[in-house]
Amino acid sequence: MAPTTLGALASKIRSKNAGPFWVTIDVFLPDDEAFTRAAAAPCLTADRIAGIYGANPSMVKIFRISELRTIKVSFPRSVPQGSTGDRDVHSAQQYIPLAAQPA
């Protein structure tokens, strides 16, 4: 298979706050084949997600939901929403680094 990224496989990828202290990223895949491939992406481990986002690996949650052909990744924000160091108040574009990961 030609190399690709999670973002290229996905029909839609989005990120948002889940309350002021969590980020959640949803990766929607268009078919079962794309889902199977995305679900096996090497970045989908707690340690790798923690490394990409500077999160505590013990708090990272990864869900592979085959019936929805969706992958969900949640982790605590590096700083609380809207505090002095925050640069993305809604966590609106935190999906970009995940989308660039190989799948």
Place this chain on the structure above:
Amino acid sequence: MSDEVRNPVRVLVPVGMLGAGFPSDTVKRGIAMGADAIAVDGGSTDSGPYYLGAATPKTARAAVRRDLQAILAPAAEAGIPVIVGSCGTSGTDAGVDWVHEMVCEILHQDRIPGRTVARIYSELAPTALHDKLAAGDVRPLAPAGPLTREVLDGCAHVVGLMGHEPIAAALSAGANIVLAGRATDCALIAAVPLMRGKPFGPAWHAAKIAECGNLCTTGSGLGGVVVHVGDDGFVVEPVDETDRCTPFSVSAHMLYENADPFRLREPAGTLVATNAQYTALDERRVLVRGSEFEFAEDHTIKLEGSAPAGAQTVSIVGIREPEVLLRLDEWLDSLRAYLHNRIPEVLGIEPGDYDIDLRPYGANAVLGSADPDRTPPREVGVVFCATAADQPTATTIAKFANPYLLHHPLPGADSIPSWSFMSSPAEMERGTLFSFVLQHAVRVDDPLDLVRIVVEEVA
């Protein structure tokens, strides 16, 4: 209309947020679809800690008033209750009063009879929680640690997220307009179905799906949704004829703004959607069965608190010089180091008493070192943020930084360049900053313990 679920109670959610607007025929159409209640959310933490900290609405008064006006008269005519939650964005007492004043004004101006208005206040003085804290009834929620009295007392405002119980109590006391302080998004929608005996699983799941109005549809129309909550499941149906719900659009909304795709904690327990089945009834409506609710041993109220976090002054300087843009990190690092070196020495402000941040918008201001794209930008706007205990100190730092933002050279350059300020004066005072500091829940003996309900007939 045939009922795909038994003995349904129907709730119209015209829009995801009061003040965001909806088509003029939405309420009429929703009532024609059999709405037993209208529920609309007036707030969220979504826009950050300022609105709770300053007890100020995010929404424009004129826009909120317009939406209220579009709802109140048709609801009175149909004789159905209206429930507004998280009034004034953060659900502080001031937010409840802000919406209440508008509602009374509209009821008088539009001569709407027979309305009894409940205000449910859920703001808490930090001192009111001291006993609960001492008794060990305040628990941290991940990723927070245990709450200290210092952090609690430092909050400018604290609110507790009510469940459906105070709303149901207000309706039972005779109210047909309920203006709630901070409430869970779902509580407003679940309240009437639960009062009329619908089971917790479908009631809370329907509420979660409908809480953002059209976000659970394919988005081809505005005008919100109606949920039909029955004894054996629920149906979600868009109000606008051109809009559609699909099993995908509905099930995907369970993921939205929720860290866990299957479980959602409410004060009385947890909605569990693991075994839910989503079936298309036709091109527009989705039937959901199998929603469950796990009752918690303790009733818990989640707290939100926002504390002052100093004041900030910002300046924006534009960089178009390709040499700097090729070595942008180096330029920013040397400027940051220079300022950190000089601020304590020249201004006498200790290193722990201020913060400076250089955010290169156009390069990687949003994602920082996590940005996967390292392509040099064509132009950046460097936003310089100076944060200190008070505004004069923050502005002093920004004024001190001004000539360096204007002239800082690339390391090794042999002449003094100039860069492009966006404005004169360059410094913009942002006022007090706030930070969310509570991620905790408090155990209560009774769901009504932390709220105050005022019910008044509006003549």
